[in-house]
Amino acid sequence: MDDSLLRTLTPAVIGILVRRGADFAAAEDAVQDALIEAVRVWPEDPPRDPKGWLVAVAWRKFLDTTRAATSRRRREVLVEEEPVPGPGTAVDDTLQLYFLCAHPSLTPASAVALTLRAVGGLTTRQIAQAYLVPEATMAQRISRAKRTVSEVRFDQAGDVATVLRVLYLVFNEGYSGDVDLAAEAIRLTRQLAARINHDEVAGLLALMLLHHARREARTRADGSLVPLAEQDRGLWDTRLITEGVEVLQAALAHDRLGEFQAQAAIAALHADAQVPEETDWVQIVEWYDELVRLTDNPVARLNRAVAVGEADGPRAGLAALAELDPALPRHSAVAAYLHERDGDPATAARLYAEAAELAHNLPERAHLTRQAARLNELLRRGQDVSP
Incomplete structure (x- = not known):
């Protein structure tokens, strides 16, 4: 049973029913009923024309429902005039x-x-x-x-x-x-x-592929988060990275930059670094500047502060961060990271603890809590925690 085939055919079948006269809600319900029937029937009796089968069954489900409605007479006229169900229009x-x-x-x-x-x-x-x-x-x-x-x-x-x-x-x-x-x-x-020639659609696809390529390296066996700089880059999916970069380059060649293309360019620069030290932070800051110009998004400005801290030093990153609203999500976490890099572990530990309390998901909260505990333990022992 090919679940992906069913999911691929679903929108086309809904569209055919709508063009035949079903309203969207009724068409969607009928197609869902047809999918349930397909799961039951296809393993033993697979159709030669899956799309035509789904259209026929979904249309029958729709007619069964409309016959039972209060407007039965009008809909029965529609039924009599309707062509025999089949694959339907090629639209x-x-x-x-x-x-x-x-x-x-x-x-x-x-x-x-x-x-x-x-x-x-x-x-x-x-x-x-x-x-x-x-x-x-x-x-x-x-x-x-x-x-x-x-x-x-x-x-x-x-x-x-x-x-x-x-x-x-x-x-x-x-x-x-x-x-x-x-x-x-x-x-x-x-x-x-595949259905629309749009550079931002390509940009979003590239962004997804580049982020998804790092998926296996993002968490440990116990489910805890692994920061980008600590990830095993040998686990990154080079096939997805290659595809993402190719999709992005084709979109950028049209010189119609959008926010998803800019985000994908940043992700591509991270993917290009074989080790964290090779990351081109200067160019990443330039792309964040483009992203901020396009969106003026405070989250983009927050991420830009991190990139500035890597490119020009933690003091510069903290200066960029100071221009932003402290109420922004992850503001405390970014401040903690930059203060730690600037050699201020006490402030960093306090901010990591604050960020943990504000985190919206358990893995992130656990990660930030561990960071605070790590620094507090080093402070207790009087060890040097400067980067």
Whole structure:
């Protein structure tokens, strides 16, 4: 049973049903029912035309539902006039589904859930497990999202930037449950890149590939985090790095720089260093300058302060950090790192402890707590902790 095939076919089948007259919510429900039927039937009786099979079964599910509705008479006329189900139109509706599921009227959480369900082909249970929420909660979230977009025309122009933001949110969730959301985000972004010639789509794909290439080196066997400078670079996936760099270079050649291309360029410079000491921090600072110019994002400014600290010394990094709001997420962690590099372990230990209290996930909190404990132990012993 090829689960990836089912997920790939899902948006096309939903699009066919919508063009035949089903509203988006009903089409999505019917396709989910058809996918459940496919899981049951295909292992013993695989179809010669998987897409045609899904269209036929999903359309039958939709008709069964509409016949039971209060508007039975009008829909029975629609049924009589409708052509025999088959593969349907060759029009590719996947791109419109991206735009619909990432509609600006949806909250980011709802847009992510609806995208994973309608475009990704994941079940409600899989999405709930990935986000560590009860299945009933996720079902309500998806239902509300479908109701919100029910009045949006299927062929209405969408916003690529919003779609990319949703895919980036999916990627950043990483892995939970039985669905690898990072890999799923890469699959969906590849799919989008195949349907639209857009440099920022390529930039996001490159960024995902370059970050995903370091995945195996990011955690130890006990689940604890490994900082970039301490990672075993032999564990980095050189195939993904090569692909990411090639995708990025092709996008940059068009000279239409966007934020995801700038972020990917930074990731590529990290990937290019065989050892931490070879990292081209000066060029990384230049790319952060471009990113700040494009977005004026405070998180980008925070990361730039780290890069300045590496390129020009910790005092310069602290000066850049002083220009930012201390309430920013990870501000205390960055300050702790820079103070430690500047030879002030007492301040660094205090700030690491503060950062641990503010951390939103357990691995990060544990890492920061260990950093504070390490420095406090060295201070207690009176050892030299300067870098």
